[in-house]
Amino acid sequence: MDVAFIIETIIKIVVLLLVFSALAGFGTYFERKVLAFMQRRLGPMHVGPYGLLQIAADGVKLFTKEDIIPQNVVAPIFKIAPVITAATAFMAAAAIPFLPEFTLFGYTVRPIISDVNIGVLYVVGVMAIGLYGPLLGGMASANKWSLISAARAASVFISYEVVTGLALLAPIMLVGSLSLIDMNNYQSDGWMIWSQPVAFILFVIATFAETGRTPFHLIANDHEIIDGFGTEYSGMRWGLFFIGEYANMFFISFVTALIFLGGFGDGSLLGALALLGKVAFLFFFFLWTRAAWPDVRPDQLMWLCWKVLMPIAIINIVVTGFVVMF
Amino acid sequence: MSMEQFQDRNVGTQNYFTVDIEDYPVTGMDKFRRVLKRTFRGELFVGLWVVLREMFKFDIHTVQYPKEKLPIGPRYRAIHQMQRLWESGTERCIGCGLCEKICISDCIRMDTRIDDNSRKEVTQYSINLGRCIFCGYCAEVCPELAIVHGGEYENASEQRAHFTLYEDMLTPVDEAIAQKQKEFPGFGAITPHEDERVTKTPLAY
């Protein structure tokens, strides 16, 4: 392994961390603004022009706030839980190609940290490990709301992992590879969403559960269980949960766009812009649904997963199998 | 809409309509049918459309409070003001003491003396706003329309007892002469068409 490769990888990792931490911050601003406009409000307006510096103000606040470790919590686990959420979210990004290859000063840059041959499996798997953040944080918090939230987190994530996996299986069978770049290239003559519409819908539903966004926002449901697993957290530890959640939303938008919506196409500049546009739309969709839809109950969520989505996913796989075979 | 509908308590005679609530499904097949109907009727998209439409309409209802304020009703009863006469600018209060007497929370305290022209003159006048309940009785009882309510509703104090003095409440004299003083249209004030209704007392029959 030569030095240039190592340096390049480290630079890529640093860029990715910086860009997506910043994007996570910007995502909160964007979310507040979009939700506000949809609800006929103005959103943040006072810090900076149109409230743009609100992100900086929030950052300063999170960094300088006291990091409270309450009595009776299991301190080591309580402290490590937010790190797990943020770390796994960023680790999952290692196998995602964020842009097509491009040449910078005569040097070909591949904007993917590592094109492992089990890309999709890796991304989905590592994102699933993020479950331990809410689970451990909630159980270590010595707080009833947190405990309920931890139980919900475990049940929701594990159930919807099944749907995610099964929904992705059908496109994987068509492509015959687990690399996200291969997936992208496979769609040069037609987006996957047209050949696998059912898998797309199932996957989108599952992503809402995996990222804990609104129709399935029950692991940190403010009006039922305060902030769920985050109730006892303060300062930057709570901020890490937040960064993890928003980074996850961005990454899962990338994955959805790459697998189902044609990705970056042929790799031209236009294709790259199209990918960013698709990701932006998917991210906007996360916010949009939050303004429009109510939350479902945990039991309804379980019902939906095991009795509706999973059978449909299996039927979809069987049908796809027959199509591939004959 | 008129208030008539709401004041009529004879339930059943108004033009109410009942909301259509379907019977709760009991059999498995009915439940399954309801799921199918809800899944494919596209209600979720109606919700999405509604909020998107609102976003593009950009019909913002926010009032950025400290910078913008909603107008308050002219009859709103906030901090008191002491009025002056329109042309001469002399103080309207004649020191009759009715406001002090009627105040139900006993928060007006005043003192008077007879001045050189043998007229009563107010020497001390203060209202304890910590006790005042802004009931408006003082403004209503005042025979001279001297004490009225103003529109200043943003008050803060370090302690419960917070006094406002006569000088603070009194309209500045130049403002009164320039006819900028606002009359209070609330309870106890003159009604709008008072001029037409007043009949002069005949002096001789």
Ligand code: SF4
């Ligand atoms: S508003 Fe009522 S409570 Fe306040 S000073 Fe007048 S009479 Fe007293």
Ligand code: SF4
């Ligand atoms: S009732 Fe009116 S005129 Fe009489 S003392 Fe009070 S403010 Fe003055």
